[in-house]
Amino acid sequence: MMKESLCEVNNLGLRYHRGESAILQGLSLSLFKGEIVGIRGENGAGKSSLLKAIAGLLPYQEGEIRMPKEVRKGLSYLPQDLSLYDSLTALENLIFYGKIQGIPGRLLKTRGNWLLEELGLSQKSREKLSALSGGMKRRVHLASALMLRPSILLLDEPTVGCDEESYHRIRDLLLKMKQQGTGMLLISHGRGELEDLADRILTLEQGKLREKCISSD
Template sequence: MIHAEAPALEIVNLRKNYRRLEALRGVDFVLQRGERLAFLGPNGAGKTTLIRALAGRTRPTAGTIKVLGHPIHSIGARQALGLVPQDLALYGDLTTRENLFAFGKFHGVPRRELKKRVAWALDWTGLKDRAGDLVAGFSGGMKRRVNLACGVLHRPKIILLDEPTVGVDPQSRQRIFTMLDQLNEEGASILLTTHHLDEAEQRSDRIVILDQGRVIADGTIDELVLSTVGHSRLVKVRIDRPLVAPVTVPGGGSVRSYQVGIAGREMIETRIDDVAVDLAPFLQAVRKDGYMVSDMEVHAPSLHHVFLHLTGNELRD
């Protein structure tokens, strides 16, 4: 029986030790029903360990995991979860259709439903015309689509995705997320780990950042920006010669500046709160000091800036 008010996932004080290594150090978060949650973190942050614990592939050292209000190892909870692993879990010497039938049986899809579910998966992935081809000969993007279909044939209410777009081209990434959007629209809750910040920013309702086995941030992109780097814009102007002294802006302010040797040109960088009000006086001050502006960039705060602010790391594969 599903608890009517229970969230899709509820994780409390989750810990996992591998001898002396603490991979998870008291992780707490909730995935609401129908929510799309992106999990980010530098390499070694504990993301894959977390996914393995949620999928029942590794037993936590401490803490609790509830699925739709039930303990993680209960029968109903296990059936409600669908895992799409980072490493492709496919049989290369089987066809697309044969892989789907094999994973459908593995997930316990009733025989009377299996044929119908496989037909749905072939249509959903756009691979109906490749149903009889061996998976070994597929491109990386096609394999990822089959991998995703194999993980959701049993219609899980919660889908765990560990780097589902690793090594695929932009067109295949778009196709995969279109497929996931369809599942989400049908009510599935999605937990996604990714190294693509644009995926997290555009394809999630909420973002959790994990670092060194701990949750260090949890919120919408707007909430994370406001609580870290703020909503000011970063302005960069390229000038015609090296800056010899800080540019003085009317009102007594001073532009924070530094010199960067890029092809013999120099750069001034500052932050402004209101582009409409502050940008013109700043550019006038640069010109008044005798510099010519050859180029300008205005950057809105993004998840990239938030991530760097919180972890000090770039997010890389």
């Protein structure tokens, strides 16, 4: 049975300024429905730049990134830095991002409450974000990207600084999203995290990818 391709990156080349060395060069990868692809590499290897290029946030000079229009509409990008509002409650943050993503008003609270329940934060939904722990904020951060119910999810260090409970809550929800068909690119430096979650691991070295297969499925 053929896998359904969500995104094809072909011979991607990217540099920040003319004349500088390429951050990414001749880079190709595929992402399939219901697959988690892990990406690792040293700091400055271009991992975050790759996700930003796929998300359409960073221009590239060579190659192409192909995905169906309906997949592009369902793409969600989660940066490493928290992009939440401390003055809003956990649920208000999710409603805010859901509106930006074009989710109908009648679904905003329903979807937000479901995500908070999945992440073990139902009792914190009406608390200001400033009152939550760092791990809880990471869970809300992930939920903000999942309001869209994305077809593709681009994750840049989603569990950095998390306590054990927050890590397991995030891991379990990502695995559930995978079962529902979401394809993910996941950057992580966490020890064992990629092995825990990913079907494949790609190592970025000098702008090129080396693949490590870790699943026998």
